[in-house]
Amino acid sequence: MPDRLFTQVLVADDDPSTREFLRGALAAMGYAVTLADDGAQALDLARRTRFEALLLDCRMPAGGAIDVLVALRGDPAALSHDAVSMATSAEVPADLRKTLIDAGFACVIEKPCRIASLANALRATLGIEDDAPLLDDEEALLAAGDASTMHALRSLFRDELQHLVPELESLATDPATLIDRMHRLRSACGFCGAARLAAQAKVLQNHVLEVRWASPAALHRFRSEVERTLDALA
The missing domain is CATH 1.20.120 (Four Helix Bundle (Hemerythrin (Met), subunit A))
Structure with a gap:
């Protein structure tokens, strides 16, 4: 059973198999997933749609993760202006990780990633399911x-x-x-x-x-x- 329903997540990646893996993994957790295959499409969708989280590949045609995030943060009218943003990359050396964190990404997810790692990254920033009791x-x-x-x-x-x-x-x-x-x-x-x-x-x-x-x-x-x-x- 998914533990979260209808939280909107944008996944942007130019690799079809990666997009499908992330879509399936996130859907199984109960997230509503929208896909983009390049930076321009990701930015357009994020401007027109209110997403709670963005998973952006570092290297995509028409703009990588940093390009998309900088443009989005610079557009107060964008509906996903304040969305939690996470960068994904097949290689994450220390200098790239620092650059991405300094740019405003909540975390960096190295691909291929375990589903559990993806779940922890999202729940750590978006929170657990809203109907869990505070005190039992x-x-x-x-x-x-x-x-x-x-x-x-x-x-x-x-x-x-x-x-x-x-x-x-x-x-x-x-x-x-x-x-x-x-x-x-x-x-x-x-x-x-x-x-x-x-x-x-x-x-x-x-x-x-x-x-x-x-x-x-x-x-x-x-x-x-x-x-x-x-x-x-x-």
């Missing part, structure tokens, strides 16, 4: 054993989250510590019934494990989930 009292009671213990654990959990928010920026520059922090947070989420935050932490953890970097878009999404969970705990 039944699960928390099962984990804690009684209501008094559950409330005590949630009080400690709230304090932990309040300290985590200002630490996120520094954690972004230390992938190993961020990965460990997400691992420990998932355990605390389990005891407190914070299923949604646990899922987002797992996605961020897996994404950083693969790319060894936490993009501003991924950190913004995770911070939003932490803040929503804090509101629910209050």
Whole structure:
């Protein structure tokens, strides 16, 4: 079963087999996919359609990923002006990765990519499914054993989250510590019934494990989930 329905994603790549792989993989995850085979078509579609995410190949006829993104960001009237953008490339040396990140891409996906890597990259920036509960009292009671213990654990959990928010920026520059922090947070989420935050932490953890970097878009999404969970705990 797909875990997301009707999130609009534009895939632009001049290789037919790559386009078909990405279309099938994303559709199986529940995304609605539109295809483009060159930079000009991708830019035209992104101007006329509101996409949540763009997957842009670095080398395409009529403009590669950077060309498309620069033109799109420079056009305030474009419906996908603020869409999360991800670059794809068959080769991603360190200098190219830095250039793409500096240009504003949320992440860089090396082709051929695993479906799990693609899923983690998208969920880390777009978020998990919207109908997941922020707090599950039944699960928390099962984990804690009684209501008094559950409330005590949630009080400690709230304090932990309040300290985590200002630490996120520094954690972004230390992938190993961020990965460990997400691992420990998932355990605390389990005891407190914070299923949604646990899922987002797992996605961020897996994404950083693969790319060894936490993009501003991924950190913004995770911070939003932490803040929503804090509101629910209050």
